[in-house]
Amino acid sequence: MPIGINGAVVSLWQLKKDFGQVGAVRDVSLEIGAGEFLTLLGPSGSGKSTTLMMVAGFETPTGGDIAIDGKSVIGVSPHRRNIGMVFQNYALFPHLTVAANIGFPLKQRGIGRAERDRMIKNTLDLVRLPGYGDRYPRQLSGGQQQRVALARAIVFNPRLLLMDEPLGALDKQLRESLQLEMRRLHADLSITFIYVTHDQEEALTMSDRIAVMNEGHIVQLGRPEDLYDRPCSRFVASFLGESNFLPGVVHSFQGDSIVVADCAGTMLRAVTPSGNEPAVGQKVVLTMRPERMKFANGIDSPNCNRMRARVTEAIFAGERCRYLLAAPDGTAMVLKEPSGAAVRRRAVGEMAEITWSAADTVVV
């Protein structure tokens, strides 16, 4: 197995793709480091798959450039790019056995039979399917087919692996276990992964960095925790996890990055993304995560935001209780509280004081 960083550096520069009049990818620039696990995350039609297909060479960009290890690959046929790829439906060859499927890229590279068999066996061990070589794809379960597709994509030691929603067709439990396996594989191979998904949980679990895409653009790029804690727009805040949105008016500033906003008479403090300071009197929207808010218990830090709200619905969901609240201005909000014997359940109609940290409040 390879040791050290083996991955390719991938640079996308002002990448564009039009299908007729429609711009599928409008302007994507991105630098992906060697050995990085980068996820393109977005709703369907956001251009994430088209971007991946352009890297693979199945779509030709309308404009811009793609470089792998500093060399432009525009005009290079897919079969000369030496990139591993896992398709959404696995695209296993139905007339070939598992071993022949995995051996296919080796055969194309003129690797001899004995060496091929050895590499197939090693890769089957790596994806935890030892002894499955003689079966046909149709004799395997969805999860096993997925592993075969993965084995076929990495057996020829590519320096870049592309994956187009590879877990989309599997059930939740299998998906979660394969997510962990994908991470392990990434660590073992230390090659560059570009992963496309619309599942935010998958993206958060596996990625080194996530590029959130919408309408052909990258709207935010960063580590999972950065995106989750500091979403730059309402779109990112609602696409990654659940968010509350509270409209307000900028009242004053505290220090460099803290904004005090007036939300229907309640003063709330929030952080602003750097380089995008609003002016006093400007209308803004504050966003905060439901699980970072709680009911006040009298011993909370005085620096926290506080607000009175009415409980409109209380839902017990096992590990946590989910409350729907109405803010003073009527805005619907969600609060998630871990459940427990010592936690007092709130009743519908009750007025409650809720509190959360200013650092968990972001102006979008």
Place this chain on the structure above:
Amino acid sequence: MSEAVAPTSLSAKLTFNWRALTPLLLVAPLVLFLLVFYAFPVMAMLLRSVAEPTWTLSNYVALSGDSVFLHVFWTTLRTAIAVTAGCLLLGFPVALTLARPGRTASIALIVVLLPFWTSILVRSYAWMVLLGRHGLLNEALLTAGAIDRPLRILNTSIAVHIAMIHILLPYMILPIANVLRQIDPSLARAALGLGATPFRVFREIVLPLSMPGVAAGVLLVFVLSLGFYITPALVGGPRDMTVSMLIAQQVDQLNWPYAACLSTALLVVTLAIMALFQFAFGVGRALRVAER
């Protein structure tokens, strides 16, 4: 109480029986029609091969030593093989075009189907006009100075092959295109991405996966070629007599036992070839796979 139950269960039983019979009743008119107007005459015809002049197998014994029959039979087989091969070679690329999504495919489909809806008789006469001694082809070649004397094409086996390939091509193209269309396009992409050149993608992925369609097309064209009558009769020469032409000729001469013998031989060979295909390629199973 028990008196009340009995009629109910009886009527339930009756209802059940009627339901089971429904499909049979629905196909009954057609089955009856086929029995009276198809199965019975065919059986009667075939019976004549062993029942005339008396109950005997002598007609068949005579057939196996009949040089005319053997020659005609060989011509028929050779024509069927050549026409099938020609259809496959010409039809496969067209099927590939049909299987690609887009405007070209729709136009190609119309081009393939249009002659398919034209009468065989009309098309055979059209070939006579085109290939004749003073036909369009010869006139064009003479005018262009490519030849000095008209070529003899009509009433040769070449004319039979050309016309039959033209008429039977859709039977080859459509099943192959149908199977090709079912092949997941991401398979070709995957193969390309894994390092296969476009030619090897075709040879190692597309071609093997198209085999069910090829088998179906070959079977259809071959079996139809074996029994072809109008076209070889119109554009072929006396040396290109096929089994079906010989049958027609014998019927004209009222030689019923001999015609019945020939018919039986043709039927048996056709059935044997179909059985062989089913055994070797599993055409039935392959077509079911293609449906998925």
